[in-house]
């Protein structure tokens with residue numbers, strides 16, 4: 001089997017990975033941060049709402065390229081560098097999905113690539 005993986009034009013990769021891998025019935029999305037948005041050059045350090053918005057813009061661009069919608073998202077993982085940003089992230093997050101919301105895990109980690117404050121990844125059912 002050869003891997004089927006794809007990249008989206010509006011998003012950069014901060015390492016050796018693709019934006020999404022097609023695993024048959026499921027699409028596995030790489031984690032996205034505001035640092036991976038090609039047309040966002042401003043420093044968003046500390047602005048968790050804006051960083052969450054941009055991370056979702058990246059994910060939704062990848063979704064559009066793959067021909068899937070938010071209703072097909074079955075699992076989301078959110079990584080924060082501090083749980084002090086939990087509520088601010090949720091305020092943006094809740095606008096991105098219709099109820100019933102997909103399953104989610106949210107954890108705090110020591111650091112994220114390129115100094116991001118939030119990274120979001122997800123699994124989508126085709």
Ligand SMILES: C=C(N)C(=O)O
Pocket residue numbers: 014015017030031032033113
């Ligand atoms: C941002 C990433 N997904 C990474 O560095 O793996």
